[in-house]
Amino acid sequence: MKTAITLTINGEPYDIIVEGRTRLLDAIREQCNLTGAKEGCSTGDCGACTVLLDGQPVASCMTFAQAAQGRHITTIEGLAQNGTLHPLQQAFMEFGGLQCGICTPGMILSAKALLDQNPRPTRHEVRFHLAGNLCRCTGYQKIVDAVVAASERR
């Protein structure tokens, strides 16, 4: 059964039609045309679909779109403000924290959630909070370097 809902993404309202079973990931990608969140595993294990719900990272492939109504959804597309990159985005570029880039939107959002509540994390704390975002290309070394560098610039 189809229902009309409104999702607030990066501060903007999106009026869409979903079914009860529609995943938040599909609503964001297919109907809101925000394709930064990716589908890597479909079982909530890889973190490529990570978006922030009221500032907290969630696996959007394991979240129903209807459950996200009334919440503030942040996707990677909402990080840069007025053309200025978030320090995390800048640091990931500068420190080589990405290669193929498929994990990058989710990884940056998880890192943002960390820095928003813990502005100067240790390397271990960075690793702990990114443990839900798999990366197959980098071995995580330069991702950790980038997050620490971004934290030192805020």
Place this chain on the structure above:
Amino acid sequence: MATTVVGQSVARVDALDKVTGRAQYTGDMKVPGMLHAAFLRSPHAHARIKSIDTSQAEALPGVKAVLIQAKLAGKVAKVVDAAHGTSMDFQAFADKKVIYQGEKVGAVAAITRAIAEEAVRLIVVEYEVLPALIDARAALQSDTLIHANLTPVDGPDGRPLHNVLNATHRVDGDVEAGFAQSDHIFEDTYSVPRVHQSYIEPHVAIAEVSPGGKVTCWTSTQGIFSVRSNLTNTLDIPAHQINVIGMTIGGGFGAKWGGVVEPYAVLLAQATGRPVKVAYNREDEMLDGRPAPGAVLTIKTGVRRDGKILARRAIAYWDVGVRGAGSGATVRVRGVYNIPNIEVHAYDVATNKPPTGAYRAPGAPQASFASEAQLNKIAGALGIDPIEFRLMNMREGPEVDFKATLRAASAKVDWPNRTKGPDEGWGIAIGEWTNGNAPGSAVCALQDDGSVKVHSGLMDITGTDTAMAQIAAEVTGQTLDKVTIVRGDTDSVPVAPGSGGSIVTFSMGNAVKRAAENVRQRILAVASDMLEVRPDDLEIINGQVSVKGAAGRAVTLAEVATQAAKTTGGPITGNGSFAQQPSATSIAAQIVQVKVDRVTGKIWLRRSVQSLDCGKAINPMAIEGQMEGGATQGLSWGLWEEMAYAGDGRNLNPGFLDYHLPTALDMPDLESVLIEVPTGNGPFGAKGVGEPPIAPGIAAVQAAIADAVGIQLHEAPFTPERLRAALRAAGS
């Protein structure tokens, strides 16, 4: 020759798009009218198909096509997989028999993925289940054949071996004479599991067929020309009627080559007259990707008491599933050592498991594990330091310096003075690789504003677009920010090799360098007329062509471009081609420190140091990225990853919940050391670097565990369960 742009750790040219979510991966694309596909897959590892009834599926609203093999009769219906070294053709869909769980029996295209999946469930198939051969050793002894045309081959002991797809035999010297001269003989067997490359973006392709039959295919691939060849060979469509567009790729590591999903996208597009997206999910990947084969290797080595290796014999069985190849890599047991007598007998064994393919340095991690683990054991038995043992046996030669690479890793950890606490240990291993070379061409064009464009079919998986930009900037003298790499499709650019085999920085780097040199020569010729000096008196720095020693006399590249259009030579466009020039071997050395928890068997990674000879570091940060990623994959193969199968052939861990990939928390800081021993044929001396780093990790961590608790594990992955069992057996 000092360089200004080449050698800099500049950010990837595609980084901005990736950190903002703007990068377009194939799954992000929408083509108007696009349909979605789902596959009907065999639930059984081995069964006869007695009947298939698609009528209910076809009747489901929203379904536009249901394909099974019978419906392809009269059309070409085979899928060629020559890219992975297997010459066996196979049908698009199984029709009489299925030989692995997950094998495609049919496909549906529908207006949504959900409807397609529902339609798949409505296809009724009657199977007669047959016994499955899952274990390679069982397959070797069994009269049941995976493929009807396989004949037995002679095994190393003369007894016949069944279900052997291919064999590799190599004899250099006389190993029996070498063993006779040896003071000590060692014989050990090691096993490595089948693992999945686990790129985070599953296989995906979109195909559209025009009314005239022209195919357009957007895809996640390492090689657009390999996809075009595959579609030509598979579906008998002429190459000039196919355009393959390579989108941003979310990882490949060898698996995305030559058409795993593209033929099905085209078949469904042909059947429906609409664009069709075929997107694997993770379960599709685990059931029907092209993972790396597992192997069991038995190595017998004879050494002199002073540590000189005299002879080595390796017998190996590679479990390649229903199709694949791995036995050829067994020859890597020679490594970079001077071993006068070597004998290899290796067999690719068919089992009722998915076919296998290439994974980063195909076969090298498996063979290097067995080889290096035994060498570490031998060094320990002889009381020789494992680094000294390797140094004394290493070969030397032009354009290689294995000893310097190994010494660099040793120095980084101060190996002679290394310390360890209780249940801590250090291990060292090396892996060798020689980057390939393949034909390719590039075009370099000076724009009217002085900026430079480079056009090629290169697919960027490791940061090679950035390296190409650096090369073009270095040679043309334009600043990096004004150099754009334009990736073309198979219609618009000359042939380029696929990105794999550590081939492309070496091969396309040369093509781009030659195209840029073409452009540079023309720039200097035009500028020399403008400035009335000889070309030799000019230099190009930061987009300005100036007279050496007279900086005030200069013209910009924009001015040169404008002037060129006024000459009979016309606009400044250069091309460069490369083929058939070999590179030189490099090794990756890895030193790992672990701490073992004897109670739980858990192995903690404390430190990993890797060194690599890259010839010339075009972008050191990018090369470190390759080393760090490869080292992590090697360690993961040693500690965590394994595709597990039940006795009846079902995959037990077809997803990331139970297929264990390392997280940021599992990995220590990774320290990388670059060595530069230039190769004469590489652009600026560069060697390919993508693959060597994965080779040594399994053996390095195995050696560290042995050093920590005195247990030599022979079966990867080195799980806590296996270590606990070994500790119990040893009385701990």
